[in-house]
Amino acid sequence: xxxxxxxxxxxxxxxxxxxxxxxxxxxxxxxxxxxxxxxxxxxxxxxxxxxxxxxxxxxxxxxxxxxxxxxxxxxxxxxxxxxxxxxxxxxxxxxxxxxxxxxxxxxxxxxxxxxxxxxxxxxxxxxxxxxxxxxxxxxxxxxxxxxxxxxxxxxxxxxxxxxxxxxxxxxxxxxxxxxxxxxxxxxxxxxxxxxxxxxxxxxxxxxxxxxxxxxxxxxxxxxxxxxxx
Numbered sequence: 001x002x003x004x005x006x007x008x009x010x011x012x013x014x015x016x017x018x019x020x021x022x023x024x025x026x027x028x029x030x031x032x033x034x035x036x037x038x039x040x041x042x043x044x045x046x047x048x049x050x051x052x053x054x055x056x057x058x059x060x061x062x063x064x065x066x067x068x069x070x071x072x073x074x075x076x077x078x079x080x081x082x083x084x085x086x087x088x089x090x091x092x093x094x095x096x097x098x099x100x101x102x103x104x105x106x107x108x109x110x111x112x113x114x115x116x117x118x119x120x121x122x123x124x125x126x127x128x129x130x131x132x133x134x135x136x137x138x139x140x141x142x143x144x145x146x147x148x149x150x151x152x153x154x155x156x157x158x159x160x161x162x163x164x165x166x167x168x169x170x171x172x173x174x175x176x177x178x179x180x181x182x183x184x185x186x187x188x189x190x191x192x193x194x195x196x197x198x199x200x201x202x203x204x205x206x207x208x209x210x211x212x213x214x215x216x217x218x219x220x221x222x223x224x225x226x227x228x229x
Contacts, residue, residue, distance in 0.1 A: 035134030
């Protein structure tokens with residue numbers, strides 16, 4: 001089963017947007033695009049090429065390098081997950097680290113970066129049947145999406161989820177550093193001048209702080225069914 005429309009999912013960091021999007025994609029045979037991974041991939045590129053140091057960006061160097069950045073997604077048949085490819089290298093695990101998280105909001109607020117990725121994201125969505133999550137999908141990338149969701153949760157809940165995710169992968173991280181990073185990223189996302197994190201007027205708000213995965217899935221399935229009718 002596929003859907004003749006796109007679904008836009010926005011919300012705060014570590015609120016479960018990607019999990020929701022993947023679940024929808026699997027259930028309805030939709031193409032899933034993790035736009036956050038795109039920004040993380042460019043951030044990793046900038047870190048590797050000394051374009052960003054101590055959260056300071058060498059803008060001229062970045063602008064000259066953007067055409068050298070290629071981002072794609074490949075489906076891993078073993079894990080059943082889509083993985084991020086940066087210039088032919090699988091960087092899925094590398095882009096999820098705390099250092100990339102600390103710098104991604106700075107890179108993501110640069111107009112030239114957003115312009116490059118938004119064009120790519122809109123091109124992907126022209127075929128419909130795409131579920132995409134990020135920060136400005138419902139307001140900028142897919143303003144005409146038939147279903148828009150805005151997902152959030154309390155900062156402490158989101159930090160604990162992120163902490164559990166990283167420690168399960170063997171990372172030695174601090175809960176309080178993650179919470180600090182999340183709060184900082186929220187501030188950047190909401191206050192940036194270029195395409196800030198906003199809830200679209202027609203987006204359905206989902207606060208999953210105290211919502212079970214089962215109840216969340218039922219809620220979203222009902223929303224999709226209403227749009228299908």
